[in-house]
Amino acid sequence: MAPFKAIAVDMDGTFLDDQKNYDKELFAYLLTKMNEQGIHFIVASGNQYERLRLDFVEHYQDLAFVAENGAYLIDRTQAVLTQALDLDVIKQVVTFKQAYPELHLAACGVKAAYIPHDEEKDFVEEMKYYCPKHELIESLEKLPVDAYLKLTAGMRAEDTKPLLAALQAEFGQVLKITSSGFGSIDLMKKGVNKAQGLDLMLKRWNLGHDDLIAFGDGGNDIEMLTRAKYGYAMENGDPKVKAIADYIAPANNEAGVLQVLKGYLE
Secondary structure, three states, X not given: OOOOOEEEEOHXXXXXXXXXXXXXXXXXXXXXXXXXXXXXXXXXXOOOHHHHHHHOOOOHHHOEEEEHHHOEXXXXXXXXXXXXXXXXXXXXHHHHHOOOOOOEEEEEEOOOEEEEOOOOHHHHHHHHHHOXXXXXXXXXXXXXXXXXXXXXXXXXXXXHHHHHHHHHHHHOOOEEEEEEEOOEEEEEEOOOOHHHHHHHHHHHOOOOHHHEEEEEOOHHHHHHHHHOOEEEEEOOOOHHHHHHOOEEEOOHHHOHHHHHHHHHHO
């Protein structure tokens, strides 16, 4: 028997290889082993739920999702919790953006992600991939009615650090601001993160941190890796993440997560 009752995995750079794929046959085999042992599999990602559902299109009914970096929780297709941003704060960020032309911005709601049609082309295309449910709109100043889970900002890799600092200085008291990697920043309701979402999901199942194994590679995974009894950073992960993790898994391009889980579950 595996020494845990819940598995949490980040997606990009962790569970998925660099081509956005994973060994589906091996996962299906291991999922059977998980079910036999009463183990929950949780997808913990900054991505839209619809993107994650499509990634696990054959098994999503049997999985739990901590989507949008913890702002949207789903347990076996049932929406458990929505943690939405205050609309006034969204307006403040949109106004703030006007002074930073290098900052690209989209708003991610429960119904869809909303992307200004005149945003930078590469940013728009990337958002379309990560948010299969999306709408191109005239402006973020005129948002449709929705519950907004997060704002996603895109920028050149070299602009990430200064823009992150500027956003933290302006909104750090009212928003949770995190970067999953160079060129991307997410802004959520204060207190929202993957670890908080996992805590709520574990509580739902009467489990705790000692029952959890977690895998991640980026800065938005740090909280969940430090709380899990078995926290694995990926070999390809950010050095800061590897420094705080108790364990190192093989790289994402080597199916590191599935390798480690196979060792525990067989």
